[in-house]
Amino acid sequence: MAYVDDFPTDARIVRWNMAVAFISLGIGGLFGMIQALHRTGIFRGFVSSADYYTVLTGHGVLLALVFTTFALSGLFTWGVTRSLDRPLPSPRFTMGWFALMLLGSIIAAVTILGGLVPSMPFKADVLFTFYAPMQAHPAFYIGLVFFVVGSWLAGVDWFRAYWGWRKDNPGERIPLQTFMVLVTMLMWYISSIGVAVEVLFFLLPWSLGLIEAVDPLLTRTLFWYFGHPVVYFWLMPAYFIWYTVLPKLSGGRLFSDPLARVVFILFLLLSTPVGFHHQYVDPGIPEGFKFIAMTNTMFLLLPSLLTAFTVVASIEHGGRQRGGEGRLGWLRSLPWDEPAFAGCVLAGLMFAAGGFSGMINAGMNINYLIHNTLWVPGHFHLTVGTASALTFMAAGYWLFPQITGNRLRFRSLATIQPYVWFIGMTLMSNAMHRAGLAGVPRRTAEPQYDAVSFQGVVGGISEMRLQIAIGGTILFIGLVLYLIVIFGTWFGGSGNDTLRVNSSLPAPLSGPEHSPKILDNLKLWTAVAIVLIALAYGLPLWALVSDGLLAPGSPPIPV
Amino acid sequence: MEIHRFEKLWTAAALLLIVGLIATVTYGTVGAGVKMVDDSGGTVDAGSLGDTEFGDPGVTQVGENQYEVHVVARQFLFQPGTTSPIRVPANSEVTFYITSADVVHGFEVAGTNINVMVIPGQVAEITVRFDDPGQYGIVCHEYCGAGHHTMAGQLVVVPEDEYEGGS
Numbered sequence: 001m002a003y004v005d006d007f008p009t010d011a012r013i014v015r016w017n018m019a020v021a022f023i024s025l026g027i028g029g030l031f032g033m034i035q036a037l038h039r040t041g042i043f044r045g046f047v048s049s050a051d052y053y054t055v056l057t058g059h060g061v062l063l064a065l066v067f068t069t070f071a072l073s074g075l076f077t078w079g080v081t082r083s084l085d086r087p088l089p090s091p092r093f094t095m096g097w098f099a100l101m102l103l104g105s106i107i108a109a110v111t112i113l114g115g116l117v118p119s120m121p122f123k124a125d126v127l128f129t130f131y132a133p134m135q136a137h138p139a140f141y142i143g144l145v146f147f148v149v150g151s152w153l154a155g156v157d158w159f160r161a162y163w164g165w166r167k168d169n170p171g172e173r174i175p176l177q178t179f180m181v182l183v184t185m186l187m188w189y190i191s192s193i194g195v196a197v198e199v200l201f202f203l204l205p206w207s208l209g210l211i212e213a214v215d216p217l218l219t220r221t222l223f224w225y226f227g228h229p230v231v232y233f234w235l236m237p238a239y240f241i242w243y244t245v246l247p248k249l250s251g252g253r254l255f256s257d258p259l260a261r262v263v264f265i266l267f268l269l270l271s272t273p274v275g276f277h278h279q280y281v282d283p284g285i286p287e288g289f290k291f292i293a294m295t296n297t298m299f300l301l302l303p304s305l306l307t308a309f310t311v312v313a314s315i316e317h318g319g320r321q322r323g324g325e326g327r328l329g330w331l332r333s334l335p336w337d338e339p340a341f342a343g344c345v346l347a348g349l350m351f352a353a354g355g356f357s358g359m360i361n362a363g364m365n366i367n368y369l370i371h372n373t374l375w376v377p378g379h380f381h382l383t384v385g386t387a388s389a390l391t392f393m394a395a396g397y398w399l400f401p402q403i404t405g406n407r408l409r410f411r412s413l414a415t416i417q418p419y420v421w422f423i424g425m426t427l428m429s430n431a432m433h434r435a436g437l438a439g440v441p442r443r444t445a446e447p448q449y450d451a452v453s454f455q456g457v458v459g460g461i462s463e464m465r466l467q468i469a470i471g472g473t474i475l476f477i478g479l480v481l482y483l484i485v486i487f488g489t490w491f492g493g494s495g496n497d498t499l500r501v502n503s504s505l506p507a508p509l510s511g512p513e514h515s516p517k518i519l520d521n522l523k524l525w526t527a528v529a530i531v532l533i534a535l536a537y538g539l540p541l542w543a544l545v546s547d548g549l550l551a552p553g554s555p556p557i558p559v
Numbered sequence: 560m561e562i563h564r565f566e567k568l569w570t571a572a573a574l575l576l577i578v579g580l581i582a583t584v585t586y587g588t589v590g591a592g593v594k595m596v597d598d599s600g601g602t603v604d605a606g607s608l609g610d611t612e613f614g615d616p617g618v619t620q621v622g623e624n625q626y627e628v629h630v631v632a633r634q635f636l637f638q639p640g641t642t643s644p645i646r647v648p649a650n651s652e653v654t655f656y657i658t659s660a661d662v663v664h665g666f667e668v669a670g671t672n673i674n675v676m677v678i679p680g681q682v683a684e685i686t687v688r689f690d691d692p693g694q695y696g697i698v699c700h701e702y703c704g705a706g707h708h709t710m711a712g713q714l715v716v717v718p719e720d721e722y723e724g725g726s
Binding site: 134220366367441450510 | 699
């Protein structure tokens with residue numbers, strides 16, 4: 001029995017969430033290729049340099065928020081209903097949050113795309129970070145509010161399913177997938193308060209003319225309170241796949257269920273009190289607060305390093321189950337021609353590289369060298385652009401047959417697609433990292449200045465430009481291949497084939513019974529997380545607002 | 560909770576790496592003296608910079624081999640920097656005070672450690688030593704509007720005996 005037969009209503013919700021996710025990925029990816037060709041000067045015929053920032057805003061919002069959140073909503077809906085073995089409590093409620101998120105996305109997307117149409121009265125070329133005092137049309141902020149509230153309600157839906165299960169199963173351990181979903185959502189609730197306060201109390205009233213000025217440093221700080229945890233809101237769903245699905249895809253079982261729980265609790269505790277590391281070179285913030293954020297950020301490496309161990313151990317177990325022997329022989333016996341497996345592993349591999357460049361970002365005074373240079377997008381194209389995006393795509397190869405009841409189409413395209421993505425990203429991100437070391441700035445349409453010469457550390461600037469352009473184009477090709485396979489599978493019909501996917505997930509080698517019960521005490525961990533945030537953010541925020549909530553204030557400057 | 564022997568080793572190694580990273584940064588701050596930009600520059604009213612030291616931005620000598628440079632960033636130029644380069648003599652210690660008259664900008668002197676955000680209402684203060692003559696490009700590295708990519712400037716470190724006062 002496939003998932004779609006057991007849970008037809010929930011399967012539809014999963015499909016719709018995935019459809020919105022991958023359509024946004026398609027549009028956002030096209031924007032990405034346009035940027036890669038434009039900023040490197042290879043081809044500037046798509047948009048003018050002034051309109052480049054509209055495309056850049058669309059790329060950031062569609063990929064970093066819309067794609068990731070819808071993809072995880074699909075994955076989490078599947079994971080909760082599958083692991084609790086019960087449908088979500090109310091289809092109407094589920095439709096409600098889905099519609100709200102979609103409405104918010106459409107409003108924000110239309111406002112952004114308005115920047116390309118001169119006659120349109122609304123514009124939002126404010127990039128993904130929308131720093132005040134640059135101001136977007138109020139509709140942009142309203143879209144964001146709908147979107148975030150929709151994601152909160154999605155979490156409520158998953159919690160309700162869990163509470164229903166808990167009533168019927170008192171005393172049992174929370175199934176691992178549901179545990180991961182709940183912890184991720186708790187992290188999201190705590191961290192998205194920052195952006196909610198920023199938008200609802202400051203930016204929205206200010207864009208409507210209700211207040212005259214906002215404090216740019218305060219709104220920036222609220223943004224970054226949310227801005228780093230949002231990274232974990234993309235990453236934890238990838239970990240969710242790596243811990244629960246990848247071991248099975250590799251032919252084995254998860255190494256340790258207790259450790260997976262510890263890792264997620266560590267993310268809940270440590271994700272939020274780190275935001276100041278994005279503000280290392282901001283004036284107005286004392287060095288001590290930056291130092292505290294730095295130590296917190298470095299300890300946030302721990303759950304990722306632990307994950308590296310457990311996931312690799314699980315894959316090794318899988319390789320050995322498939323007959324692999326010797327110290328490294330198990331690597332050869334892994335199913336490298338299975339797109340779902342290959343995608344997850346390649347994503348994890350690139351994430352390791354991204355983790356190392358992240359250590360440089362986090363390194364306070366080392367950050368001077370690379371802050372706001374092309375190094376930074378080089379880094380996050382390995383994290384969100386590969387660890388999350390490629391994992392979500394890979395999960396789709398395994399999940400779409402189960403949620404549609406159709407066999408995977410265009411198998412040969414699917415087999416090469418993760419490798420195409422990997423090659424494109426290798427070219428693009430290594431060149432971005434090196435260009436960043438040379439000081440080439442990010443977020444600019446034309447990083448070629450008359451009076452500035454950038455000294456390449458390894459290789460030349462023109463070679464890096466070419467790699468970025470070629471890499472970006474290959475990535476877009478990889479994306480198109482993916483969309484062909486997935487939508488071909490969805491709309492190709494089931495034909496006479498029987499479904500080949502086996503959807504059961506094997507039990508871990510070390511099960512939940514080996515973990516202390518306190519790990520399941522979500523109230524306790526939430527309380528600890530809030531205390532840590534109060535310690536990291538209490539004094540700095542107090543210092544920022546003690547001279548007045550809106551001072552030093554800046555009037556709006558429309559884009 | 561059952562923890563595998565290799566898992567313990569790995570965790571210990573991971574913690575060692577983390578503590579090591581924190582130690583190197585701490586050494587950079589305390590030992591090598593790489594100070595972070597902080598709140599020492601104070602705040603300013605971005606709407607009336609004319610009444611402050613930023614009313615007439617530029618280079619002033621404040622001691623022997625010590626200089627202050629006030630820079631205003633606005634859409635889409637550095638003042639001074641863009642229309643005329645910032646000129647300082649070699650073998651000098653220069654403190655930059657940088658603020659914005661409108662939106663958030665960046666101030667990066669390519670090829671050096673000078674790299675700060677320029678936030679309206681805040682003054683970024685950063686002190687640098689220039690030992691040798693040379694020319695550096697200044698880039699705005701934070702998106703500041705449709706002409707962002709045109710916002711750049713120049714910093715010239717002139718030989719001591721050729722220095723004729725700031726601009």
